[in-house]
Amino acid sequence: xxxxxxxxxxxxxxxxxxxxxxxxxxxxxxxxxxxxxxxxxxxxxxxxxxxxxxxxxxxxxxxxxxxxxxxxxxxxxxxxxxxxxxxxxxxxxxxxxxxxxxxxxxxxxxxxxxxxxxxxxxxxxxxxxxxxxxxxxxxxxxxxxxxxxxxxxxxxxxxxxxxxxxxxxxxxxxxxxxxxxxxxxxxxxxxxxxxxxxxxxxxxxxxxxxxxxxxxxxxxxxxxxxxxxxxxxxxxxxxxxxxxxxxxxxxxxxxxxxxxxxxxxxxxxxxxxxxxxxxxxxxxxxxxxxxxxxxxxxxxxxxxxxxxxxxxxxxxxxxxxxxxxxxxxxxxxxxxxxxxxxxxxxxxxxxxxxxxxxxxxxxxxxxxxxxxxxxxxxxxxxxxxxxxxxxxxxxxxxxxxxxxxxxxxxxxxxxxxxxxxxxxxxxxxxxxxxxxxxxxxxxxxxxxxxxxxxxxxxxxxxxxxxxxxxx
Numbered sequence: 001x002x003x004x005x006x007x008x009x010x011x012x013x014x015x016x017x018x019x020x021x022x023x024x025x026x027x028x029x030x031x032x033x034x035x036x037x038x039x040x041x042x043x044x045x046x047x048x049x050x051x052x053x054x055x056x057x058x059x060x061x062x063x064x065x066x067x068x069x070x071x072x073x074x075x076x077x078x079x080x081x082x083x084x085x086x087x088x089x090x091x092x093x094x095x096x097x098x099x100x101x102x103x104x105x106x107x108x109x110x111x112x113x114x115x116x117x118x119x120x121x122x123x124x125x126x127x128x129x130x131x132x133x134x135x136x137x138x139x140x141x142x143x144x145x146x147x148x149x150x151x152x153x154x155x156x157x158x159x160x161x162x163x164x165x166x167x168x169x170x171x172x173x174x175x176x177x178x179x180x181x182x183x184x185x186x187x188x189x190x191x192x193x194x195x196x197x198x199x200x201x202x203x204x205x206x207x208x209x210x211x212x213x214x215x216x217x218x219x220x221x222x223x224x225x226x227x228x229x230x231x232x233x234x235x236x237x238x239x240x241x242x243x244x245x246x247x248x249x250x251x252x253x254x255x256x257x258x259x260x261x262x263x264x265x266x267x268x269x270x271x272x273x274x275x276x277x278x279x280x281x282x283x284x285x286x287x288x289x290x291x292x293x294x295x296x297x298x299x300x301x302x303x304x305x306x307x308x309x310x311x312x313x314x315x316x317x318x319x320x321x322x323x324x325x326x327x328x329x330x331x332x333x334x335x336x337x338x339x340x341x342x343x344x345x346x347x348x349x350x351x352x353x354x355x356x357x358x359x360x361x362x363x364x365x366x367x368x369x370x371x372x373x374x375x376x377x378x379x380x381x382x383x384x385x386x387x388x389x390x391x392x393x394x395x396x397x398x399x400x401x402x403x404x405x406x407x408x409x410x411x412x413x414x415x416x417x418x419x420x421x422x423x424x425x426x427x428x429x430x431x432x433x434x435x436x437x438x439x440x441x442x443x444x445x446x447x448x449x450x451x452x453x454x455x456x457x458x459x460x461x462x463x464x465x466x467x468x469x470x471x
Contacts, residue, residue: 042152043228044086044112045079046145047072047120048138050160050191052093055129057161060213064161064191065129071217072159073121075224080117085228088112088145089120092138093131103166105131106138108145135160136168139204143182153281154183155227156205161191163200171203181258184283187223189216231282232308234275235267237290237315240359240381244275246315250291255284256300262286277308290315293357294339294346316359319384320377322351322366326391326463329432336365340376354384368392369433370409370419392432393464397440400471402427405442410457433460442470 049072055065079085089110096102110119135158146154164170177183186205190197201207208223210216235251236244246267253263262284268276282303288311290296296315303309320337324330331352336345340361349355351366357379366372366389379385397405404424408416416439423429424445438460443453456468 040084040151042084042086042149043155044088044146044149044152045155045157045224045227046088046090046112046142048090048092048135048142048156048158048160049124050093050133050158050162051091051127051129051131052133052160052162052165053098053130054133054162055093055191059161059192063129065127067213068159068191068216069124069127071213071220073124075220076117076120079224080115082228086112086114087116087120089123090138090142090145091123091127092134093129094127095131097130098132101132101165103132103134103137103168106134106141108141112145112147133160133162133165134168135164136170136173137166139170139173139177139186140168143177146182153227153283155283156183156186157223157227158186158188158201158204159191160188161194163194163196170201174204175257178257181255181260184281187227189219189223191216226283226305229282229305230279231303231305233278233280233303234308234310235278235288235290236275236310236312237267237292237296238312240316244312246292246317247275249315252289252291253280253284254287254289256287257285280309288313292317293337293355296358316381317356318359318379318381319354320349320357320362320379320387321354321384322349322364322387322389324351324389324391328352329392329394330368330389333366333368336367338363338365351389369407369431370417370436372434390435391462392434393460393462393466394430395433395438395458395460395466395468396428396430397422397442397468397470398428399442399444399469400427401444401446403442403444403447403470405440407431408439408441410437410439435460435462440468444470 051065057064059067076087079087088108090106090108092106095107096105109123110116142156174186178185188201188205188207189210190201190207191210198207198209208219210219237246239245247269249267251265251267252261254260255262263280267290270276280303282305286301287299288297288301290313292315296313298311298313301311322335333351335349335351337347337349338345340363347355359379359381361376361378364374364377374387377385377387402425405422407419407422409419410416422442439455439457441453441455454470458466458468460466
């Protein structure tokens with residue numbers, strides 16, 4: 001479950017009235033907040049700018065290209081002053097006029113850099129719209145525009161007044177890039193009043209209509225703020241009463257589209273006993289996994305921008321302690337833990353240690369002699385379930401020569417249940433055995449007749465030491 005809680009930043013309606021200077025002040029403040037919470041990636045924004053011939057058309061009394069360019073230039077100046085932000089500029093439709101149609105007319109004109117606003121401004125001032133609209137091809141080339149980076153958010157902002165004019169499929173290209181984790185979901189601003197824009201571009205990314213100049217300015221402000229803003233959230237690991245009391249497990253945020261790990265942290269309760277507040281990127285949809293045993297998860301988590309988000313994951317846990325009644329003969333022995341009535345091993349638990357598990361029933365396979373199977377062990381909320389194993393005895397089997405043999409446990413009805421085969425290359429060997437009645441059958445390998453088979457019955461008491469000899 002994900003619940004929006006108290007409001008922490010102003011909504012997008014407020015942004016439409018923000019001037020460039022106020023916008024810069026706000027974003028700088030948000031950026032400082034990111035630093036204090038430890039969330040400090042470099043945000044890289046690639047502007048893909050339409051310079052096709054249709055951008056030479058009139059819009060609110062001026063050329064579309066001129067209005068969009070001038071407003072973008074104001075934003076570029078502000079962005080350059082923000083730490084951990086880099087910009088790049090790709091333009092299409094500006095090199096070859098139509099006709100004829102040149103579907104390869106797209107170019108990265110300004111590579112990414114922390115201080116390249118002047119280069120972007122200089123380039124845009126001398127561009128004249130004249131060509132076609134190869135949107136899919138421009139998106140497909142965009143991954144190579146982003147240099148390799150281990151701590152970067154790659155964002156594309158497409159500014160266009162037209163639809164794909166070549167044979168490409170912009171939607172398919174965008175989905176492919178997102179699934180590979182190359183980019184976050186792109187932003188698209190559609191310039192003009194074409195009613196088909198939203199249907200066309202919704203599949204590419206987050207679409208904004210800009211029928212007029214002021215709507216374009218507002219959309220650009222909103223997009224940039226969203227691109228740079230982190231959203232506060234907390235992960236509430238819920239017990240059986242629905243309280244967020246569970247903690248101290250690894251929590252992993254996976255990008256739902258690409259499967260890439262976006263965040264990796266040990267869940268913490270703060271000094272007030274509440275889940276710690278996180279700063280997360282709201283632009284991704286997440287699959288969240290809490291590394292309880294077995295794992296707890298919540299898929300398709302979408303954060304609400306501008307609100308404090310509570311991500312609730314059912315994770316009620318209790319404890320399992322397997323120990324011997326006395327002594328340490330089995331300490332560190334491995335136990336296979338499975339969900340009740342399941343064949344899948346979910347954990348290897350050590351005898352003597354206390355482990356934490358989700359509330360429920362489990363089957364235990366304890367590889368001692370004889371093999372011990374304990375079914376339907378119940379784990380309860382915040383309670384320690386203790387399983388005690390009787391203290392074993394130690395039995396030594398010895399002969400003058402190695403031989404073949406088998407060990408059995410005897411039931412009160414006289415049935416013999418196989419425990420193990422003895423090691424054939426040893427003259428002497430010893431094992432811890434659970435208390436009970438046993439039978440061993442043995443023949444030296446240098447005796448070539450079954451008539452030399454020897455049978456010995458013996459008992460094992462807790463803590464005892466027995467020696468079985470074959471002559």
